[in-house]
Amino acid sequence: METADFIVIGGGIAGASVAYELSREGKVVLLEMESSPGYHSTGRSAAVMSENYGPSLWSRLVTASRAFLESPPDHFTEVPLVMPRGALFLAHEHERKQLHRQADELLRRGAAIEMTTAEQALKFCPVIRAEEFATAMYEPDCKDIDSNALVTSYLKALRKNGGTFLTDARVEALERSGSTWRASTPRGEFEAPVIVNAAGGWVQEIAKLAGLSYRNVVPFRRTAVVFDPPEGSVIQTWPMTFDVSETFYFKPEAGRIMVSPIDMAPSPPCDAQADELEVAIAVDRIHRFTTMNVRTVVHKWGGLRTFAPDHEPVIGRDPEQPSFVWLAGQGGNGVMGGAAAARLAASFALNTNIPEDIAALGITTENVSPGRRCVVDPNHAAPVVGTMEEFE
Ligand SMILES: Cc1cc2nc3c(=O)[nH]c(=O)nc-3n(C[C@H](O)[C@H](O)[C@H](O)COP(=O)(O)OP(=O)(O)OC[C@H]3O[C@@H](n4cnc5c(N)ncnc54)[C@H](O)[C@@H]3O)c2cc1C
Structure with a gap:
């Protein structure tokens, strides 16, 4: 049994980035079911960053991610993370x-x-x-993103901060007793007081394992x-x-x-x-x-x-269980907006204020909440499919 402060589920861009952010504050275990990181959506994206792509709140998170992608912290990466594209x-x-x-x-x-x-x-x-x-x-200013270098750099920094990243570690069961979550995987069992659900297309399955209600993130x-x-x-x-x-x-x-x-x-x-x-x-x-x-x-x-019905982020504490934090609903913005989305999700996991630069762009606990009506209401079971404009 390994204990940590945070268990993050999913080794795509979402999980890798939030695990890195949290590893600056505590001990993190990041669990990925496949044998390599980024095997699903993250490794299949077009990997561009455009502030004109996606619904309103996501495109603001892209704006808030730009500085990190263009000028990452010292020693974070040996290669540029973005290249000019237009x-x-x-x-x-x-x-x-x-x-x-x-x-x-x-x-x-x-x-x-x-x-x-x-x-x-x-x-x-x-x-x-x-x-x-x-x-x-x-x-x-639209850029190509080196998504492989981005994920690899996050994972390298996670390890440097004392965090653990495990592949072939599918979370098969999640139990909560007292104030502790226990995640069971083929690589062993892990305990922590906070779970971050960053499992991409599988976020609903993870919520189900945790015994939580259905959320419209599909x-x-x-x-x-x-x-x-x-x-x-x-x-x-x-x-x-x-x-x-x-x-x-x-x-x-x-x-x-x-x-x-x-x-x-x-x-x-x-x-x-x-x-x-x-x-x-x-x-x-x-x-x-x-x-x-x-x-x-x-x-x-x-x-x-993966989308919520309004196509906006699903980031925050679950309304039924605040120690279960969602980082989901990335749609087509998960790589380009991932850096800011991770800082936002980390603020919920740490129970601190939303980072100032993100709050200044009009992102609130409520407008990205997994508890907002369209996400919790089962009558919205089929997410709306439409154009960027309809969601603004
Ligand atoms: C064709 C295409 C083009 C795109 N173009 C862009 C683009 O140009 N720019 C952009 O920003 N975005 C783009 N996207 C969207 C982007 O790829 C996603 O938003 C982003 O990759 C989502 O990241 P993620 O980490 O949430 O999901 P994923 O990368 O899918 O990661 C989730 C991980 O969770 C793991 N997992 C699931 N269940 C479990 C479990 N039980 N236990 C342990 N691990 C588990 C999975 O194996 C997976 O690795 C594109 C997507 C597609 C398909």
Whole structure:
């Protein structure tokens, strides 16, 4: 039996980052069921950081994460965690207002942007079919994240702070007696007064093991496809390119192009696979909105993104059991917003105030709470699927 101050469940970006934050204050055990960290969602992401991506509160957590990713603490990492990428958002005529609202919000938060016509946007990405769109916004500060280096650095710092990270340690049972939780795994039993549930698509299963009520935080599958770019093109400087109505995005990825049809299909927690129909849709979107031709799909994969009905973070103490802290509902922002989300979750686990910079962005205990109505109300069992705009 090993005892600690905190047990964190899940070795993706959420678990690794909050375990690191907590290890600065006490003894942490981080438990991961797979044989390597980041095997599920974290290792399957597009790994970009854009302050214009995701619902309102998540995009603020991205703003609050930027400084950590761009200038991590001394000795945290030997390689840069982010690299320049840029993001281009393309809008049809009827989406002009929506794009301008997004631009205003970004400017308010101090982000740099450039508004252009679709035609002028060809200078950023020469393969878009400009005639399909009316207007565009370029966000120069969008970055590629080295998510592998990020997770590895968090784990290295966790160990340096005296914490333990165990793989092949699936939490199979959780019991609470007195003021102590006991987690049983094939690697042994662990006790601590506080649990942090950072199990991604499995957060609901962990709550069930803890004997807590159902919370609406459920996984959805997304498909990604990789193909070769047009021969002779220099793709390295192309931005991550989205359409505002969220029907596709594509970006350069290790000398090739990654595209997603932005699918969102409810899924049980599992080793997600690419959906064949979505692969075909992704290829079709490339043919329709760009001048590129997908001859062969070189690689494809599926990954889970976990959402509350309002798509906002589920971070905080469980309303039934305050010693059970949620760090969940990351959707498509978990890597880019993970640094601030971890500091926020750590403040709940430590029972301290929300970090000042995060509170200043309008994040409150209530608006991210696992006790908020849409998360606890079983009538909201099917999370809403919609566009970024609907959630703002
Ligand atoms: C195609 C795609 C593109 C994306 N693009 C981006 C992007 O560009 N930028 C961005 O920020 N985000 C992106 N995301 C979202 C991002 O990947 C997720 O938000 C993030 O990885 C969630 O991290 P996590 O740690 O919560 O989940 P995970 O990485 O899934 O980690 C949860 C871990 O918990 C473990 N676990 C589960 N049950 C147990 C148990 N009983 N005991 C022990 N361990 C357990 C699992 O094995 C898993 O490793 C994308 C996602 C997809 C699928």
